[in-house]
Amino acid sequence: MRQGPLTGLKIVEFAGIGPGPFCGMLLSDLGADVVRIDRKGQGRGAPSDITSRGRRSVALDLKTPEAVEACLKLMDTADAVIEGFRPGVMERLGLGPDVALKRNPKLVFGRMTGWGQTGPYAQAAGHDMNYIAITGALHAIGTEEKPIPPLNLVGDFGGGALYLAFGLLAGVIQARESGQGQVIDCAMSDGAASLMAMFYGFKAAGMWKEERRANLLDGGAHFYDTYQCSDGKWVSIGSIEPQFYALLLEKTGINDPEFQKQHDRSAWGSLREKLAHVIAQKTQAEWTDIMGGTDVCFAPVLDLDEAPKHPHNVARQTFVDLGGVVQPAPAPRFSATPGAIQGPPPSIGAHDREALSDWGFSDAEIAGLQSAGALA
Numbered sequence: 001m002r003q004g005p006l007t008g009l010k011i012v013e014f015a016g017i018g019p020g021p022f023c024g025m026l027l028s029d030l031g032a033d034v035v036r037i038d039r040k041g042q043g044r045g046a047p048s049d050i051t052s053r054g055r056r057s058v059a060l061d062l063k064t065p066e067a068v069e070a071c072l073k074l075m076d077t078a079d080a081v082i083e084g085f086r087p088g089v090m091e092r093l094g095l096g097p098d099v100a101l102k103r104n105p106k107l108v109f110g111r112m113t114g115w116g117q118t119g120p121y122a123q124a125a126g127h128d129m130n131y132i133a134i135t136g137a138l139h140a141i142g143t144e145e146k147p148i149p150p151l152n153l154v155g156d157f158g159g160g161a162l163y164l165a166f167g168l169l170a171g172v173i174q175a176r177e178s179g180q181g182q183v184i185d186c187a188m189s190d191g192a193a194s195l196m197a198m199f200y201g202f203k204a205a206g207m208w209k210e211e212r213r214a215n216l217l218d219g220g221a222h223f224y225d226t227y228q229c230s231d232g233k234w235v236s237i238g239s240i241e242p243q244f245y246a247l248l249l250e251k252t253g254i255n256d257p258e259f260q261k262q263h264d265r266s267a268w269g270s271l272r273e274k275l276a277h278v279i280a281q282k283t284q285a286e287w288t289d290i291m292g293g294t295d296v297c298f299a300p301v302l303d304l305d306e307a308p309k310h311p312h313n314v315a316r317q318t319f320v321d322l323g324g325v326v327q328p329a330p331a332p333r334f335s336a337t338p339g340a341i342q343g344p345p346p347s348i349g350a351h352d353r354e355a356l357s358d359w360g361f362s363d364a365e366i367a368g369l370q371s372a373g374a375l376a
Helices: 019-029 065-076 089-093 097-103 128-133 153-178 188-195 197-204 242-252 265-279 284-291 311-316 352-358 363-371
Strands: 010-014 033-039 056-060 080-083 108-113 182-187 224-228 234-238 298-301 319-322 325-328
Touching (some): 010 019, 010 065, 019 033, 056 352, 097 108, 097 182, 108 153, 128 188, 224 265, 352 363
Antiparallel strands (some): 319 325
């Protein structure tokens, strides 16, 4: 039995990479029944394929008309669709929103791309770093010398998957009220630009310089930065508010009057050097004992082996072990209808008969797909 606040929601996911699978994982973790359409063949299903967890896989040969019709039949009873092909690919397959919405007017058709369905770059290849590059986000992140890609967090997952999940659920709410589905054009570049709203506000207010590490939240301020400890490990300090900053000075034993110039940007560079010297006198564990859990706004910088073992994460069960793979637990948390990992990552075609049967296909229809070579 599936569990979570999205139990009863039916999603068809066309297999892809990056943000599409992550969006499918988020929806599945909260209880949605997500059926992934895979290409016929071997592969997937490894326990390490974390973002594929919790859904069922149906392997179809979309070059056959029978498989195309099977996909449309699945979409006939679905609440929403996730697809991440370049613009026009689904239309060429005969699976575009123009066809699907005629058959199921309440369908919410989610389209995930880097550049969006329209615009000069719409047909160009790209990756996360490229999509956030045109939004101002990449320029703002990095060292003085160069921008540095912030993993795939800003484009693929933040600006992409989260906005697609948000859009799909908003579309489903609207469709249930109005009976009218629609297309969600989710571009990672659009989402990343949206994530930059506060920083565009800072710029409009004259509070943001275009230079990296020259601003409040980009490592420019000595009280909002990371520092290396005597053991080579790092800590993060974010003592922005005056009372938190005062506590930082107390906990570090700093009584240098120069540190009273907290918001004097001309002093930030020298104060950062002085604070770095102080932090370098103790190990990460020692500083954690001194400042951890206090209003300094402090946390040790942990690697992927260390993070699941941190006492706070252990207490909240932020990470779980599934199939021998440590991975993030479902988020966010619901008091009445908690989500759960609904199952391990599926191998391609692992649920051909089961999923199709549950979604209304008769035994004869499934046998017909197999005899036509449309189904694995």
